[in-house]
Amino acid sequence: MNRFEFPAFLKLQNLRPWWLKMAVLILIGYPLISNRPAGIIAVGLEKLVPETPGSVLALPIITFFIWACCLPSLGTAKLLDYLAAAYTMAITTVVSGAVLRGLLPALFPADSADNFRLLRVYFNILAVFPYSLTFLNSFAVSNLMTRLTKTRGRFRDAGLHLALALRICQHVGEVIPKLLLVWREENPDMLLPRCRDDWHSISSLLRWPVWIIRSISQWIFACIILTFEPIPVMVNEIEQIDESRDSDAPDKI
Amino acid sequence: MPRIKSKFAETAVIAALTALTAVTTMLVRVPIPATNGYFNIGDVFIILAGLWLGPRAGFIVGAFGSAIADAIGFPVYIPATFIVKGCEGWLTGIIAGNSGPVSLTRPVVAAVTGGLSMVAGYYLFEAFIYPLLGRQIPMFNITDPAAAFIALLPNAIQGLSGIVGGLALWKAMTAGSQNHEISDEQPFSGKHG
Numbered sequence: 001m002n003r004f005e006f007p008a009f010l011k012l013q014n015l016r017p018w019w020l021k022m023a024v025l026i027l028i029g030y031p032l033i034s035n036r037p038a039g040i041i042a043v044g045l046e047k048l049v050p051e052t053p054g055s056v057l058a059l060p061i062i063t064f065f066i067w068a069c070c071l072p073s074l075g076t077a078k079l080l081d082y083l084a085a086a087y088t089m090a091i092t093t094v095v096s097g098a099v100l101r102g103l104l105p106a107l108f109p110a111d112s113a114d115n116f117r118l119l120r121v122y123f124n125i126l127a128v129f130p131y132s133l134t135f136l137n138s139f140a141v142s143n144l145m146t147r148l149t150k151t152r153g154r155f156r157d158a159g160l161h162l163a164l165a166l167r168i169c170q171h172v173g174e175v176i177p178k179l180l181l182v183w184r185e186e187n188p189d190m191l192l193p194r195c196r197d198d199w200h201s202i203s204s205l206l207r208w209p210v211w212i213i214r215s216i217s218q219w220i221f222a223c224i225i226l227t228f229e230p231i232p233v234m235v236n237e238i239e240q241i242d243e244s245r246d247s248d249a250p251d252k253i
Numbered sequence: 254m255p256r257i258k259s260k261f262a263e264t265a266v267i268a269a270l271t272a273l274t275a276v277t278t279m280l281v282r283v284p285i286p287a288t289n290g291y292f293n294i295g296d297v298f299i300i301l302a303g304l305w306l307g308p309r310a311g312f313i314v315g316a317f318g319s320a321i322a323d324a325i326g327f328p329v330y331i332p333a334t335f336i337v338k339g340c341e342g343w344l345t346g347i348i349a350g351n352s353g354p355v356s357l358t359r360p361v362v363a364a365v366t367g368g369l370s371m372v373a374g375y376y377l378f379e380a381f382i383y384p385l386l387g388r389q390i391p392m393f394n395i396t397d398p399a400a401a402f403i404a405l406l407p408n409a410i411q412g413l414s415g416i417v418g419g420l421a422l423w424k425a426m427t428a429g430s431q432n433h434e435i436s437d438e439q440p441f442s443g444k445h446g
Contacts, residue, residue, distance in 0.1 A: 051287040051403050060410045067417070076357060077424075084425035087297060087418045091277060094294070098280035118281045122294060126414075 010072035013138045025135050028069045031062045032127055038062060056116065059123040066127045070134040079130060085176070086129035094122045133173040141167040167234055168227075175226050179219070267302070267310045274298040274318025279325060287403040288379055289395045290330060292411055295319060296371065299338055300364050300419025303345025305426055311342025311367075329392055333383070337374030341367045345419075357420075364420050368412035375408050376401050 008014050015021040031037035041061055042054035071079055097118055141163050148159040278295030285291060295318065303311030316339030323330045345367030349360050379401035387394025396404075 045406075049403055049406060051400075052406060053283065053285055053292070056283045056292055057407060057410055060414055064410075064413065080357075080421045080424045083417060083421035087421055088425075091273075091294070091297070094281055095276060115281055115283050119283055119292070119294075122281065 006072035006075070012069075012073045012134065013140075015138075018139070021138060025138060028066060029131055029135070031065070032124065032131065056119065059120055063123045063127040066131050070130045073134050073138065074130065082130040082133055082173075083126070086126050089129065090122045090125035093125060094118050097121065136166065136169045136173060139166065141170065164234055168231060171234075172227050176223060179222050179226060263306065263310070267306060267313055270298045270302045270306075270310070270314045271318040271321075274302075274314055275321040278319055278322035282322075282326070285404055285407055287400040289327075290375075290379075290404060291327065292407050293322070294411075294414065294418075295322065296338075296341070296368070296411060296415025297418035297422065299342045300345055300367055300415050301422045301426070303342040303367055304349045304360050304363060304419060304423040306346070307349075308343045308346030311344075311346035312339045313342075315339045315342030329395060333375065333378035337371055337378065340374060341371040344370050357424075360420060360423065364416040368416040371412050371415075372405065372408045376405060379404060 012021060012025060015024060038055070038058040041058040045052050045054035045057055067079065067083075074082065101114065144163045144166070145160065148156060148163060151159075274295045277298065278293045282291040282293045298318065299311065299315040302314035316335045319338040320331050320335045323334045345363045348363035348366050350363075379396040380398040383393045383396050384398070
């Protein structure tokens with residue numbers, strides 16, 4: 001993979017102090033939690049080019065803006081990895097939503113704004129997925145833990161638990177895209193199993209659904225195991241840091 | 254390029270991608286009143302097919318998947334869609350050639366060219382070909398150059414969304430697969446052979 005390095009000042013994780021980084025990240029994510037920026041873009045577009053469906057186009061424009069902000073911090077390869085997961089999730093959600101709406105009209109009554117809503121869900125997923133992972137990975141948990149262990153007070157334990165939760169979320173973001181490579185070892189052709197001597201005939205059409213369900217369940221298992229596996233190690237690390245802080249404290253000597 | 258060597262599997266994947274293109278184009282369509290067309294999210298699979306399976310598959314997925322979707326609700330656009338979306342997949346596949354996931358430059362150029370061809374193609378049809386056809390066949394008299402200009406931005410945004418999605422899914426599909434090609438001629442035997 002070609003490695004194009006973005007300048008360091010564009011990477012959000014290099015922003016200091018931490019509150020400025022937090023403020024910039026919240027500002028980037030603001031269009032995702034408020035309708036105001038989308039409304040302003042829509043009005044602007046409709047003024048610029050009359051008859052343009054501004055409200056529809058504002059959603060992808062906001063998504064592209066968030067991708068552009070995440071790109072220097074994540075790099076092209078990592079952003080594409082995250083987007084692959086985001087696109088899979090978004091397409092699955094939107095298609096299943098539209099199908100359910102057709103199958104169960106009593107539960108999901110259709111109206112003219114339905115397609116717009118589905119499109120909004122689609123672009124929201126595409127924007128939120130890489131943004132949230134960029135947000136989580138922008139903060140160094142080790143620094144946070146070191147600071148927290150040096151402090152005293154009632155918020156110390158809560159802060160340590162929060163740091164642990166943040167580290168686990170970072171770990172999940174790092175591990176899950178890489179799990180695809182592990183999964184491919186068993187299923188190298190993505191849609192076909194590795195051991196398939198007898199998959200030439202029409203019977204393969206009958207076996208394929210069984211195989212696809214098995215391979216998806218393997219994927220979920222791998223995700224669960226590799227996500228939860230490091231938690232005890234991380235808890236142990238925090239305990240050790242905590243203990244060493246206690247033993248170094250002047251009142252203990 | 255880490256493509257599927259088994260003819261049976263390739264045919265199945267092309268069929269699946271064609272169906273996915275048709276479904277995603279059909280299920281989420283937001284009308285653009287100026288051109289009587291619509292905004293959709295089906296380009297992801299056209300770019301993916303071109304990058305992953307080559308120009309022939311790209312053409313089949315683009316032309317047939319999108320034309321099937323147009324047949325339900327927007328039949329007047331079938332000729333334009335068949336040619337434009339077919340060319341989008343074909344061009345992507347032609348330019349991507351045998352590039353694997355080692356380098357992103359060529360696939361990016363291929364996907365961007367495919368997306369641009371879609372925008373240019375629809376503009377050509379909506380601004381010139383359909384108004385010209387409309388003089389003989391009233392059914393095609395639905396657009397004009399001004400309306401085609403309005404549709405440029407939605408088409409460009411739709412194309413960009415498809416380019417990024419196609420590239421991301423292609424990278425995920427082909428990552429680490431150079432050593433795992435399987436053909437009908439030399440099937441693997443045994444677990445983790």
